Amino acid sequence: MANRAGSADLPLHGGHVPPWLGVRTASLGAVMSQAIIHHYGRDELLRRLAHPFWFQSFGAVMGMDWHSSGITTSVIGALKRGLAPLSGELGLHVCGGRGKQSRRTPDELVAIGDRVGLDGAALARTSxxxxxxxxxxxxxxxxxxxxxFIVADDGQWVVVQQGMNGAARQARRYHWSSEGLGSFVDAPHAAIEGRGGGEIVNLTDRRAAASRDAQLDLLRDLGPDRIAREAAALEPPKPTAKDDQPMLPHLVLPGHHDVRPADVMIRRLHGTLAAAAENGPADFPELLLVPGVGARTVRSLAMVAEIIHGAPCRFADPARFSLAHGGKDRHPYPVPIKVFDRTIAVMKDAVGKAKLGNEEKLAAIRRLDAQARAMERHATGLTLPDFVAEEFRNAHDYGGRSVFGWEPPVADERAAGSV
Incomplete structure (x- = not known):
């Protein structure tokens, strides 16, 4: 997974995560993190958190607003709550957060360093x-x-931080990774997310090394007042093609709340639906031993499995992962609480058994992901609007809930699918 993962536009949204969803995002985020570490190791989880496309998809599968700036706050908060009880077992610690919590990060890092034997003061300086x-x-x-700031017991770390431009109603997220980091001021970012908003003065670009040195020389030789006078007399040179900032792959997250066909790779969605409907209940009976689990939960599990096992190229459409557990604002549909809870139950059961040496259930979830990818080559199914409409019809039976309350039954309710 490359250090430079790309960029994306993030509409700036307010609001908060309701408690009934917050406790579930913490549980699902923690158990998915455990599964990734079990299969691929702790360093791989850190690499994924440094990947902006995966990070957005991770938040979307947990019922957060799939396109908004709020996913950053929600994911960091969910991991901080969910992984705290597991920090000794996993050797992973989540610090910081939004506002006042962000300013406490250095103190948290010093405390963690004292507890696990790291140089907490150096980590605080890094922060x-x-x-x-x-x-x-x-x-x-x-x-x-x-x-x-997410740090491991061996000193590896990832930083995810976000800024806002209130006038433009945009947010920009920055991803940092200690892996392969040689200098804090020479192209250090793993990725930067955000809409282009004019010329950016990026003094961390490696091509700006001469500029950094020259600025120090000017300040020493001329002083600030003369620099200001000289600058006023200069016409800024036009950039040449050679000097232009290279374009990174970037994800454009639109301002609309609803999930539209253009936001989803429908072929991949059809593969997931086909694997859950045709192969899930038949080929993965071990997944269905949790009481109440049916085809609808297997469909969500297939999307969770893709978050755990998918390659970076799988996350170009984070909107698709919001189709696992909906969204708190009823976009693309209300959060199906019964499905969400059973997804968590299956994942916890699978991870718990894997810790004891029984890999059967966790392996079944991995096979479900592989089956979905194989089927997407030829699977067909509902259009996205029809899929969303079906979810709304079944929302009451699935325990649909949003910030607006519980979903009532629809007047022309059809037979609901198994949860």
Whole structure:
């Protein structure tokens, strides 16, 4: 997985995560993290958190607003709550957060260092320096308000922080990774997310090394007043093609709340639906031993499995993963609480048994993901609008809930599918 994962536009949204959803996102985020570490190791989880496309998809599968800036706060908060009781077992610690919590990050890192034998003071310095680079050295018009620091017992870390541009109603998320990091001021980012908003002064670009040195020389030789006078007399040169910032692959997250056909790779959705409907109940009976689990839960499990096992190229359409457990604002549909709870129950059971050496259920979830990928080559199915309409029809039976309350039964309710 490459260090530079790309960029994306994030509409700036307010609001908060209701408690009934927050407890579930913490549980699902923790058990998915455990599964990734079990299959691929702790370093792989850190690499994924440094990948902006995966990060957005991870938040979407947990019932958060699939396209908004709020996913950053929600994912960091869910991991901080969900992984805290497992920090000793996993050797992974989540610090920081939004606002006041972000300013407590250095103190949290010092405490963790004292507890596990790391240089907490050095980690605290790293935290401050990362924040300073994105707030001062990268002058892009976004004011930082969130800083999350995930550190492992061996000293590897990932930083996810976010800034806002209130006038433009946009947010920009920055991903940092200690893996392969040689310098804090020479192209250190794993990725930057955000809509282009004009010229960016990025003094961390490796091509700006001469500029950084020259600025120090000017300040020493001329002083600030003369620099200001000289700058006023200069016409800024036009950038050449050679000097232009190279374009990274980027994900454009639109302003609309609803999930539209253009937001979803329908072929992959059909593969997931086919694997759950045709192969899930028949080929994976061990998944169905949890009471109440049916084809609808297997469909969500297939999307969770893709988050755990999918390659980076699978996450170009994070909207698709919101079709696992809906969204708190009824987009693409209300959160199906019964399905969500049974997804968590199956995952906890599978991870728990795997810890004891019984890999059967966790392996079945992995095979479900592989089956969905195989079937997407030829599967057909509902259009996205029909799929969403079906979810709304069944929302009451699935325990549909949103920030607006519980979903009532629909007047022309059809026979609901198994949960």
């Amino acid at each position: 401050r320096l990362v924040a300073k680079v994105d707030s001062a050295a990268v002058q892009d018009g976004f004011d930082l308000y969130l800083h999350g």
